Amino acid sequence: MNRWLCCLLGGVLLGLTGGAGAESSAVTGLKWDSKPTSAQIAAGKALSMSCAGCHGAAGNSVSADFPNLGGLNYIYLYKQLLDFKHGARKSPIMAPMVLALSDQNLRDLAAYYSEQKYSPAAGANEDDAERQDKAGLLKLGKRIYEQGLTAGGVTACIRCHGAGAAGRVGHFPRLAGQHAKYLAAQIKAFKAGGRGNDAGKMMEHVALPMSERDIQAVAFYLQSLR
Structure with missing residues (x-):
């Protein structure tokens, strides 16, 4: 298949289902342009304290090994956290970090980071x-x-x-x-x-x-x- 067509079809699929594979049902019903509430953002901020060691203050990592999270899309971040929790995305670091977190915890963390200011890496x-x-x-x-x-x-x-x-x-x-x-x-x-x-x-x-x-x-x- 033409790779651009694959990209386009994949984008449509992702837009409709929120993801691929077994984890997709977890985000069904959420729209990609959904906005978090102020309560979620506040709860996420409290939870983020344990994430700062790798991802930095407000999700802006000083280490090139870990991604900047500040300002990324809310539902995109939520899906990645879900995928780490359910094994669709593998990481020996992230898996134990999210294992004990509830679905609401994951939404709150995603909400907090999505509302932070984007700070680009030194380029x-x-x-x-x-x-x-x-x-x-x-x-x-x-x-x-x-x-x-x-x-x-x-x-x-x-x-x-x-x-x-x-x-x-x-x-x-x-x-x-x-x-x-x-x-x-x-x-x-x-x-x-x-x-x-x-x-x-x-x-x-x-x-x-x-x-x-x-x-x-x-x-x-x-x-x-x-």
Whole structure:
């Protein structure tokens, strides 16, 4: 199947079901543009104290190993937490963290982080020396993101994650300013089949033809975006 068609169909499926596989029923009935209540946000803030060690204050991680969560879509975050809890997304770190949390706890955490200010990771465009040294990598990453690699069968990321990698409501998360190390690890996980909690395994299809350099380039480029 054409990968762009796969991406499009996957987006429709994700929009209709809220996810893929056994975990999808848990988010049925919730719309991707659902907004959390102030009570949820307050409850989530209290729960987030145990998350700050990895994800930082207000969900802005100082470690490249852990993603920034601040400002991500509420339902997207909720679905990821559900997937960690029910095993649809594997993580030896996150699984025990969410094991004892109730469904409402997960919603509250997602609510809190979704309402926090997005703070991008330090990127290549903030360091002139690094930018010059890795100009080729940035150029390749930009090309992959915006145009894909036709000869290699790599789909353009912009088709799903939008202009400037700002994401599209719920279906596809914002990637701009996310830690490059974390992004690269996730792309590799999708490529190897270690992560597959997206609809129709879209990301596995996208990542499979990507080389190590392709992965590093697009991750580095995404981190540089604001």
